[in-house]
Amino acid sequence: MIKMFRLAFLAPEFIPTWGGVGIYSVELIRELSKKKDLEIHVITPKRGKNYSKKRVLRYFDDKINIHNVSTANDTFFYNFKFQLALVKEFPKLHNKYRFDLVHSANLVHMPDIFLKLFGQLDIPTVCTIHTTIDSQSRLYGKKKLKLIKNREKVEILSRLTYPYINYMQKQNIKRTDRFIAVSEYTKNLVPGLKNCRVIHNGVDLKKFQKDSNDVLDFLDDIKMPKVLFAGRLLSMKGLDTYIRSIRRILKRKKAYFIFAGTGDVKKWERRLRGVLKKYYRFLGYVRHTDMPALYRKSDIFVLPSLTESFPLTVLEAMASKTPVIATDVGGIPEIISHEKNGILVKPLCHKGLADSILRLLDDLKLRKNISNNGFETVNDNFTTNKMADKTYEVYEEMLN
Incomplete structure (x- = not known):
């Protein structure tokens, strides 16, 4: 020694x-x-x-x-x-x-x-x-x-x-x-x-069990279900696909889409042209200490990336008991077992992504099962x- x-x-x-x-x-x-x-x-x-x-x-x-x-x-x-x-x-x-x-x-x-x-x-x-x-x-x-x-x-x-x-x-x-x-x-x-x-x-499980954060209290006033994306605003994160899925979702159900991360916000807002601003918000840089509250105030976390090694955001969402939908790429399948502790979708498929988000929004029992199983996955392994x-x-x- x-x-x-x-x-x-x-x-x-x-x-x-x-x-x-x-x-x-x-x-x-x-x-x-x-x-x-x-x-x-x-x-x-x-x-x-x-x-x-x-x-x-x-x-x-x-x-x-x-x-x-x-x-x-x-x-x-x-x-x-x-x-x-x-x-x-x-x-x-x-x-x-x-x-x-x-x-x-x-x-x-x-x-x-x-x-x-x-x-x-x-x-x-x-x-x-x-x-x-x-x-x-x-x-x-x-x-x-x-x-x-x-x-x-x-x-x-x-x-x-x-x-x-x-x-x-x-x-x-x-x-x-x-x-x-x-x-x-x-x-x-x-x-x-x-x-x-x-x-x-x-991830540190204790950090992601906090219930409140004054900086993000404005989200409590939004009565629509909230769907969160957290990450840098890059094309490799699958944002083009995600935005196409948002348009498809809003034709069937009202929801609020939150983007947390740095990047060219104006560029991605232009891609959302035609979508009313009451249905989305770009938060920009969010301190990591504020992320636990953001996960817990969200109903679903989405990571539509084209490639990922072993994304911490997926683990953080699971630790917060927020159900995860992510693409079946890179190291993500080493975390998520489809329909057990998360939902896996194909990359670059906006229809499949939209359908999975709508399915979770409509099925509270499935959301709870995935949330609980996701938390146990992190607690036992990550x-x-x-x-x-x-x-x-x-x-x-x-x-x-």
Whole structure:
């Protein structure tokens, strides 16, 4: 057994969280910070004008160390700045603290790639695989997706820079000692990958049992059933299909559709042209601490994505006892058993999605059964403490 060790956790996304990788990083570190023999150093960009390191540390009960080595004000180029900043700042931090292990939070971000290429890492490295640039590029290259005109800038940039990022990702894989995949699906994205353990994402059940939030109390005044989508407003999230399904649903039943997430709201509002605004609302960025109340105020959660690795939003909705409808893609079938703890639909099928939403809205008994089974699924399999314990086991194996 190891007595005490220092972990350098490289987190391109941290607090404030704005994506799944950020939430994964925050929740994992929060649980790991409870380990008495682990000294955690999170190395991350400083995001936003109102960023406060003191507030961030308070969230972790001052049990971790945070080192801001760059700034982040966008959703694409900030990562390259972070990679370059690490080349300069990581050796200084390593000389001061003598880290025993480096954990890179996301393979696609590959924050330590230049450290590896320049031979600046002489300690064991582990990397979490949420997706690969190759799988994203194949998605954008599909004929059906070429018809979608509502791509965000970050999606276009990812496609244009694919050859460079794909090459660098392959170099990163060669130079990484161990891997953690968030699902069997993501593990299989890298054929022949060795030294990889599947550790599913997890959520903190206690957080998602809160009943009220003053910021979202306006939703209580809406008497229509509420259908929630939470995620970045990207074409790969299946929003074109979802909007077509909304039009179909409103011809048969009144409902209120909530969009929670960052992106080009005006662009997607144009796609909803002709739909009265009393039937939908874009909330923009919603703090992760406010999400439990939003899930619980919603009657159904919908994730119509074209690809997903192991979506935390599905787990969070289940933990909130909100029934889930999601596409049968990626790692989602590792969570949802059709008609037992959720509803699976085919991607890019607006009729099937609309019919499933209408079915749940009309069948209260089915909603309750799915809600209860979904909660039990998360409680039994997908909690943050299970995720952290298994991750800690990987650290121990590497250091022993």
